[in-house]
Amino acid sequence: MEEFITGHKSQLLSSLVLFVLVIILKIVFSSLVRKVGKISDFNPVRTNLIIKYINVGVFILSFVALTLIWGVNYKDLGLLLSSVFAVIGVALFAQWSILSNITAGVVIFFSFPFKIGNTIRILDKELSDSENPENEIFVIEDIRAFHLHLRRGNGEILTYPNNLVLQKGIILISTYKDEPALKDVEEA
The missing domain is CATH 1.10.287 (Helix Hairpins)
Known part of the structure; x- marks a missing residue:
């Protein structure tokens, strides 16, 4: 030794x-x-x-x-x-999509302008609903390593991949400190 x-x-x-x-x-x-x-x-x-x-x-x-x-x-x-x-x-x-979602999760952590509780609208053709515009509005329920949990105005929960969050346009409607924007859309 x-x-x-x-x-x-x-x-x-x-x-x-x-x-x-x-x-x-x-x-x-x-x-x-x-x-x-x-x-x-x-x-x-x-x-x-x-x-x-x-x-x-x-x-x-x-x-x-x-x-x-x-x-x-x-x-x-x-x-x-x-x-x-x-x-x-x-x-x-x-498993390329898993890697891209993990990488997007890291990028989202340091530069994501949205937080849990924010109300957003995702500019995605697959999510658009011309008959019910309130279904295009989501509240961020949780942000995970691979995906976001989003709640629609009708109560449905959508799991949205992190890599698509970086690829699609997102409009911030209200922050979690503001009044929920879903009520505004439902009243309109």
């Missing part, structure tokens, strides 16, 4: 520094995301989800740094990773 420690002193020290740095980065990023979530009045569940995504990213970067510190043979590692990524790539290609 002593022989291993003396022979790999610099790698062990570098690994320890990396470990401390990873812990510090996780704490700093978590506190920053929590501040953004608190300032923007985001749901704590959404904030925790983004923190999980950041932790996974920090873990992947720390794994790459450890391979550099310990001088792993890149030919062997490259063969292993290319095989793993080939299998994962085929699996993920089939």
Whole structure:
């Protein structure tokens, strides 16, 4: 054991520094995301989800740094990773919409101008209803990693994918602090 420690002193020290740095980065990023979530009045569940995504990213970067510190043979590692990524790539290609929804969920967290309780109208031909215009108006009930839960004026709940939220035009009718806009539409 002593022989291993003396022979790999610099790698062990570098690994320890990396470990401390990873812990510090996780704490700093978590506190920053929590501040953004608190300032923007985001749901704590959404904030925790983004923190999980950041932790996974920090873990992947720390794994790459450890391979550099310990001088792993890149030919062997490259063969292993290319095989793993080939299998994962085929699996993920089939699940492309899931990846795009997760990515859209992260983008929505940091730049989404709407919050739970807002009343919106989505400019989507598939959702338009010329006979009942109140069915084009939705209240945001929940924002999840993959989709939004929207409630129509007639009480129906619609699950709308996050990637479509970024692709379609959305009109903010009222915020959750305003009077609900659904009453205005029903009266008209």
